[in-house]
Amino acid sequence: MDGGEGGEVIPVPHTPTSIVAEEEDEENGQLDMAWDAAEEDQAQVDEGVGKRKRPEGFHRRRDESPTIRAAESEEGAVTSRELRLLLGQHMKEMRESWGSIEARIAVLEGEVKGHKRELHAIHTKLKASDQRTQQIQAKGDATSRRTDELEGKVQQLEQKLDDITKEREELKKNQQPNLALGGHDPWGEYLAKQGGKQGEREQRGDASKQSSLSEEDQRSLIIGGWLPDTRRLTIEDEARVIFENNSFENLLDGTKLVIFGPRRSFGILRFKVRENEDIAGVKARMWQVIQKVRADKHILPSTQGENDGKTMWASFLxxxxxRKRSAMCSLTRRIVMQLASCNRNADGEVVNQNAMAPECFDIDWGTGTIWNGVLKIASATHRRDINRQDDYISLSQGWVDLRAVTTLTGASWTEANEETSLQVTSWNLGGQNLDKVAVALPTTGVFLIQEIARDEEGWRENESDTHFWLHHRHKDHWRGVGIGVSYEIFDSVIAKKGTRRGMAALVKLKDRGRIVLGSIHCHTGVTNKVYQQAVDEFWHELGGKWRHRPAVIGVDVNEQLRWSPDEIGEKGQASVVAGTANLNHILARSCSVGLSFSPPIPAHRTLPTHFPRDDEREGRQIDAVMGRMVSLGEVVVNSEARHKIGTDHAALQCSFLLKRHARRWPADSRARYVNRDLPDAPLVDASDIEKLARHFTALRPGKKYKDPPEVQQAIEAARASGDKATWKRVHRLRRQARRQWERERLAGILQGDWCAYRARKLEKEKKSGWWGRMLDGRSEEEITVDGTQALEQQDVWT
Incomplete structure (x- = not known):
């Protein structure tokens, strides 16, 4: 360091960590690491650090300390270049290490992602397995319940069998002494007189009730002839006026008819056994009443309208x-006539006229057999031909020969078979989603649904793999209602109507025309006024323009339904017995729009359709299916289906028959006029007259405008030249010619030309348009394809 002008330069000793400048670093240069104690003391004195001298031996002791003593290394100091190289090499190693760490981290991240996907797949499979386990548990629970029920029934049968065996043994023991002693045996005498009939009745059990009438029914006549859904008071009043006639005075025991329900088309007239009269005398009086009703031919006033009215008829009950056999014959004849009316030849005429005439059908009402000519169409008691088992369809009461139906009507085998293939199910989902329904009952063609899982208010459309769904929820309704139609029969939705508690839609079905499908969920826990207002609102929508349409409606009545035990009805079916005020209101409103309840099969008429989740409440039958202008079969209560989707209601399943839509226009019914002279050939039979009408008559030509010759010549000239002015001249000539033709037609009308008047009136009233011809008899898919092709062919798009 610099100590002044006369200062002495003191060298600074170097240490092993000192950095030497590059210019001072000589090759193989080394630092002088020797230490001089005298120089250090002198430097301290010169700098004024202090005058105290260190004790003797201090430096010696310091040299002896290994931690203080200077290193005896011969290496030189580290230069900045070497330090930078050292730091660079260290940085390189750190970067290489960090790169390897990043690669390992990337590999770990990829493995973690793969683990996540595997975990998601495992969770999905576990969820599916849980669902299958729940379904298996539900089926197992249902199977165990049915097993318990069957075990209980078996125990009851065993107990009854033991009781019967004991009674017979006691009877033998009691009878043997009397017979041995020669005593009187009244029971044996009674059995001998009956000829074993009593034992046969005991063996038949409940089956005898179906083949026999009670004593009261044996003394009853059924009186009919009224129109369907006639009011009870109207039937009673008109029958009373007829039976109060003097000619019936000594034959009847009363003039009031027994009528089940608020509206019917018939009534029951009861008879009593008088003093000194047996059952044969009662039967004689009943037969006299039937003969007098047939002979007098009373016209019922309520049936008189445009026609002459209908006559009253009477018959034994x-x-x-x-009744079921008779109903099967009537239904078979009606379906055969419908099929025959839909199958026509090229001229629009029915293939077989005998299939359209009711008098051509021979019906044995007792055996339930129907013929047409040599063809046996159906029977409830006759045997089938064992060589043609595939030609028959089994019904609840017998069989139908499909080959005979196709031969008689000219329909194809598929058309005749599909008449029985439409299945309908009415189901209260209890808040479940729609996607579960079709999976639970995949063979159903039409679903009528109540209480769908809550969704946004208004109309919604959903499409599943097998069905089209249309549902609606009113803002005041917690859950919605809807319908579902299988794609095999669904064509389009024409119109739809929604109310506070229900919905209805006019749906077009493939090859079956249009039908009204609806669903309603009636109130519960409200006053009668609120309940009946909602019912009136829904039933009002089924009238009006839809009054003439066939309909199938699913109803959750929320009122107890009971069916008449003696099954008195027009078609051998049970009817709903009058109940609460709300139920009676539904019955009256249903009859006003032509709807009627379809009863369950006899074994299910007392089964509940609602199974409350509260164990303290008992189930009731509160659901039903209603129909209009369709042949609804008996309802089957499928209570086990509720376990498949988790609802508390059973599924109501039945089949319905709907008249097929005619594919061809009928024969032209317009008047034909002779257009040339008739030949002098003799007329032998109707075929000769038909030939004359076909070859010598024609429809009267219409009174419409036609271009005169001068306009036609102008059109040909315009087409040849293609000049714009020439076409304008054509249009001017056509307007002038049309005005002249219109004046001449008006002059003819004023002079009494009625043909011209009718043509002008039809022209004014007719609303012609391309859309009417385009939509006629075609589906939406066909119209869409044709429209797309027509637009693609236009030059404006190229």
Whole structure:
């Protein structure tokens, strides 16, 4: 360091960590690491650090300390270049290490992502397995319940069998002494007189009730002839006026008819056994009443309208089994006539006229057999031909020969078979989603749904793999209602109507025309006024323009339904028995729009359709299916289906028959006029007259405008030249010619030309348009394809 002008330069000793400048660093240069104690003391004195001298031996002791003593290394100091190289090499190693760490981290991240995907797949499979386990548990629970029920029934049968065996043994023991002693045996005498009939009745059990009538029904006549859904008071009043006639005075025991329900088309007239009269005398009086009703031919005033009215008829009351056989014959004849009306030849005429005439059908009402000519169409008691088992369809009461139906009507095998293939199910989902319904009952063609899982208010459309769904929820309704139609029969939705508690839609079905499908969920826990207002609102929508349309409606009545035990009805079916005020209101409103309840099968008429989740409440039958202008079969209560989707209501399943839509226009019914001279050939039979009408008559030509010759010549000239002015001249000539033709037609009308008047009136009233011809008899898919092709062919797009 610089100590002044006369200062002495003191060298600074170097240490092993000192950095030497590059210019001072000589090759193989080394630092002088020797230490001089005298120089250090002198430097301290010169700098004024202090005058105290260190004790003797201090430096010696310091040299002896290994931590203080200077290193005896011969290496030189580290230069800045070497330090930078050292730091660079260290940085390189750190970067390489960090790169390897990043690669390992990337590998770990990829493995973690793969683990996440595997975990998601495992969770999905676990969820699916849980669902299958729940379904298996539900089926197992249902199977165990049914097993318990069957075990209980088996125990009851065993107990009854033991009781019967004991009674017979006691009877033998009691009878043997009397017979041995020669005593009187009244029971044996009674059995001998009956000829074993009593034992046969005991063996038949409940089956005898179906083939026999009670004593009261044996003394009853059924009186009919009124129109369907006639009021009870109207039937009673008109029958009373007829039976109060003097000619019936000594034959009847009363003039009031027994009528089940608020509206019917018939009534029951009861007879009593008088003093000194047996059952044969009662039967004689009943037969006299039938003969007088047939002979007098009373015209019922309520049936008189545009026609002459209908006459009253009377007959003996039939057994339930006989009524079912009769109903099967009537239904078969009606379906055959419908099929025959839909199958026509190229001229629009029915293929077989005998299939359209009711008098051509021979019906044995007792055995339930129907013929047409040599063809046996259906039977409830006759045997089938064992060589043609595939030609028959089994019904609840017998069989139908499909080959005979196709031969008689000219319909194809598929058309005749599909008449029985439409299945309908009415189901209260209890808040479940729609996607579960079709999976639970995949063979159903039409679903009528109540209480769909809550969704946004208004109309919604959903499409599943097998069905089209249309549902609606009013803002005041917690859950919605809707319908579902299978794609195999669905064509389009024409119109739809929604109310506070229900919805209805006019749906077009493939090859079956249009039908009204609806669903309603009636109130519960409200006053009668609120309940009946909602019912009136829904039933009002089914009238009006839809009054003439066939309809199938699913109803959750929320009122107890009970069916008449003796099954008195027009078609051998049970009817709803009058109940609460709300139920009676539904019955009256249903009859006003032509709807009627379809009863369950006899074994299910007392089964509940609602199974409350509260164990303290008991289930009731509160759901039903209603129909209009369709042949609804008996309802099957499928209570096990509720376990498949988790609802508390059973599914109501039945089949319905709907008249097929005619594919061809009928024969032209317009008047034909002779257009040339008739030949002098003799007329032998109707075929000769038909030939004359076909070859010598024609429709009267219409009174419409036609271009005169001068306009036609101008059109040909314009087409040849293609000049714009020439076409304008054509349009001017056509307007002038049309005005002249219109003046001449008006002059003819004023002079009494009625043909011209009718043509002008039809022209004014007719609303012609391309859309009417385009939509006629075609589906939406066909119209869309044709429209797309027509737009693609236009030059404006190229």
């Amino acid at each position: 039939k057994t339930p089994e006989a």
